[in-house]
Amino acid sequence: MLAIVxxxxxxxxxxxxxxxxxxxxxxxxxxxxxxxxxxxxxxxxVRTLATLLRVEEGRARVAGIDVAERPAEVxxxxxxxxxxxxVDEDLSGRxxxxxxxxxxxxxxxxxxxxxxxxxxxxxxxxxxxxxVQAYSGGMRRRLDLAASLIIEPQILFLDxxxxxxxxxxxxxxxxxxxxxxxxxxxxxxxxxxxxxxxQLADRISVIDHGRVIADGTADELKGKVGGDRIDVVVHEAGxxxxxxxxxxxxxxxxAVELDEDRRSxxxxxxxxxxxxxxxxxxxxxxxxxxxxxxxxxxxxDEVFMQLTGEHR
Amino acid sequence: xxxxxxxxxxxxxxxxxxxxxxRHPWGAVISLAFPVMMLVMFAFFIGGGMQVAGGGDYKEFxxxxxxxxxxxxxxxxxxxxxxxxxxxxxxxxxxxxxMAPSAVLVGRGVADMLESIVSLAIMIGAxxxxxxxxxxxxxxxxxxxGLLLLLRFAMLWCGIxxxxxxxxxxxxxxxxxxxxxxxxxxxxxxxxxxxxxWLGTVADWNPMTATATAVRDLFxxxxxxxxxxxxxxxxxxxxxxxxxxxxxxxPMAAARFRGLSR
Ligand SMILES: Nc1ncnc2c1ncn2[C@@H]1O[C@H](COP(=O)(O)OP(=O)(O)OP(=O)(O)O)[C@@H](O)[C@H]1O
Ligand SMILES: [Mg+2]
Numbered sequence: 180m181l182a183i184v185x186x187x188x189x190x191x192x193x194x195x196x197x198x199x200x201x202x203x204x205x206x207x208x209x210x211x212x213x214x215x216x217x218x219x220x221x222x223x224x225v226r227t228l229a230t231l232l233r234v235e236e237g238r239a240r241v242a243g244i245d246v247a248e249r250p251a252e253v254x255x256x257x258x259x260x261x262x263x264x265x266v267d268e269d270l271s272g273r274x275x276x277x278x279x280x281x282x283x284x285x286x287x288x289x290x291x292x293x294x295x296x297x298x299x300x301x302x303x304x305x306x307x308x309x310x311v312q313a314y315s316g317g318m319r320r321r322l323d324l325a326a327s328l329i330i331e332p333q334i335l336f337l338d339x340x341x342x343x344x345x346x347x348x349x350x351x352x353x354x355x356x357x358x359x360x361x362x363x364x365x366x367x368x369x370x371x372x373x374x375x376x377x378q379l380a381d382r383i384s385v386i387d388h389g390r391v392i393a394d395g396t397a398d399e400l401k402g403k404v405g406g407d408r409i410d411v412v413v414h415e416a417g418x419x420x421x422x423x424x425x426x427x428x429x430x431x432x433x434a435v436e437l438d439e440d441r442r443s444x445x446x447x448x449x450x451x452x453x454x455x456x457x458x459x460x461x462x463x464x465x466x467x468x469x470x471x472x473x474x475x476x477x478x479x480d481e482v483f484m485q486l487t488g489e490h491r
Numbered sequence: 492x493x494x495x496x497x498x499x500x501x502x503x504x505x506x507x508x509x510x511x512x513x514r515h516p517w518g519a520v521i522s523l524a525f526p527v528m529m530l531v532m533f534a535f536f537i538g539g540g541m542q543v544a545g546g547g548d549y550k551e552f553x554x555x556x557x558x559x560x561x562x563x564x565x566x567x568x569x570x571x572x573x574x575x576x577x578x579x580x581x582x583x584x585x586x587x588x589x590m591a592p593s594a595v596l597v598g599r600g601v602a603d604m605l606e607s608i609v610s611l612a613i614m615i616g617a618x619x620x621x622x623x624x625x626x627x628x629x630x631x632x633x634x635x636x637g638l639l640l641l642l643r644f645a646m647l648w649c650g651i652x653x654x655x656x657x658x659x660x661x662x663x664x665x666x667x668x669x670x671x672x673x674x675x676x677x678x679x680x681x682x683x684x685x686x687x688x689w690l691g692t693v694a695d696w697n698p699m700t701a702t703a704t705a706v707r708d709l710f711x712x713x714x715x716x717x718x719x720x721x722x723x724x725x726x727x728x729x730x731x732x733x734x735x736x737x738x739x740x741x742p743m744a745a746a747r748f749r750g751l752s753r
Binding site: 254263274279282 | 496499500503504506507510511514515579580581583584585586587588589590594751752753
């Protein structure tokens with residue numbers, strides 16, 4: 180069963196192509212990440228699937244239903260977490276959820292029960308009458324998420340669920356999203372962070388300029404872009420060439436990049452622990468003292484660099 | 492969408508606003524206190540030097556003007572609320588739900604009209620407290636209130652339309668500033684006859700002037716002695732102007748709302 184099918188979606192704003200022949204399929208019960216930089220078309224794509232934007236060209240089916248032909252039926256099956264928190268700041272979390280419950284036609288009693296249930300599930304039941312204004316960013320986003328789950332949607336859209344949150348807020352939201360998976364909900368989330376896609380998604384589509392430029396599982400994608408990276412910072416810029424030679428000789432290491440200003444070198448590696456082991460030993464043998472050593476995920480910039488060969 | 496759900500959704504959206512007032516009683520009090528304060532300032536600090544064309548007490552002239560002003564300024568509140576909901580994506584969420592989309596606007600409208608009725612009552616109370624009286628029959632007093640609410644209803648749809656256009660609360664300021672010259676180039680505070688030639692003509696044809704003159708006449712207050720065509724047909728214009736504004740703003744707002752999906 181396919182939860183989402185997009186075929187050749189196009190949408191232009193003036194001369195700007197926000198969606199440029201976008202294709203994507205998402206199987207039911209999976210988490211799919213749409214990874215792309217600012218202006219890639221993520222929000223436009225999500226809004227199209229959530230029946231908020233008219234399909235200009237192409238077709239989109241959500242839960243097997245054509246978005247353009249029967250939007251009302253699509254709306255009964257989806258939940259939407261927009262890019263900005265769409266809750267009422269003046270009201271309490273409970274009031275917000277009850278309001279949405281009534282608008283989903285649950286009736287007063289069931290709306291209240293559902294609100295209590297969701298507050299409990301997202302760790303917000305002790306917020307009482309406090310208005311949303313007084314919530315932390317993470318709490319607000321969790322409430323927003325709860326609001327998108329009133330009817331236990333078959334398909335949930337999350338547009339940059341953690342952008343603007345501190346690391347703690349991000350972890351809170353990640354945990355909340357993880358708790359949904361397994362319940363059979365299909366999740367389509369957009370993000371600018373490779374790590375987020377890696378943490379949450381079964382499959383990832385990288386999009387740019389309104390089209391998919393790469394997709395696959397996190398591992399497949401990392402294979403394409405060289406996986407994890409190792410950064411080495413040395414004491415003085417004069418040591419950089421020697422250190423670069425050492426890093427290049429590490430098994431599974433890719434092309435080494437030099438940054439003179441930060442006295443650092445960086446390279447993709449196939450197996451992070453193995454490479455780290457090798458590198459520490461080799462640096463020691465070469466008599467180069469490293470000031471800092473770090474293993475990290477490639478940034479979105481580096482992913483694009485690898486996939487498109489162009490700097491953004 | 493069945494009519495029953497449409498009604499239920501509209502009422503739920505209205506209750507959302509009522510719940511907001513209940514949580515912020517002070518916010519409501521402050522927004523109601525502002526026109527009362529204006530009334531007091533104009534009546535006691537500035538009013539001493541003001542002449543009413545055709546003679547009469549300035550306070551009796553001022554109160555109907557302030558009632559009109561309160562109704563006209565309602566536009567700002569409506570516009571700000573719509574722009575906020577749109578800017579924050581709240582309207583997006585409503586539109587992604589299986590509710591009647593128009594309930595978003597209907598709920599806003601009902602809540603704003605209720606608020607305007609309350610502020611009208613408070614302003615009338617404040618007017619009575621500073622010595623204003625109506626001298627006509629109860630029927631004409633009700634007619635006056637009807638005209639005031641008709642103007643507010645036109646402003647409601649203008650506010651919804653403008654709010655949907657700007658879509659961002661920070662741009663609302665610009666409109667708030669523009670409202671003032673419109674208010675001062677009406678007969679809310681001064682008779683058009685006392686203004687310099689062209690400004691007097693502008694003021695004569697200002698929709699706020701039409702409602703103010705008609706309301707003064709219905710309340711039996713002074714300041715209805717103007718001799719221009721507009722002044723002599725104030726009752727007609729007080730009905731016509733809001734209807735013209737509605738005939739423009741309502742379809743534009745509805746089209747803009749539907750066009751959010753473009
Ligand atoms: N209402 C609009 N009017 C004009 N241009 C628009 C509009 N909405 C989006 N665009 C343009 O379409 C392109 C795609 O926008 P979109 O919001 O979908 O990107 P995004 O991937 O969500 O970006 P971000 O990460 O900044 O949220 C951008 O170039 C944007 O400027
Ligand atoms: Mg976006």
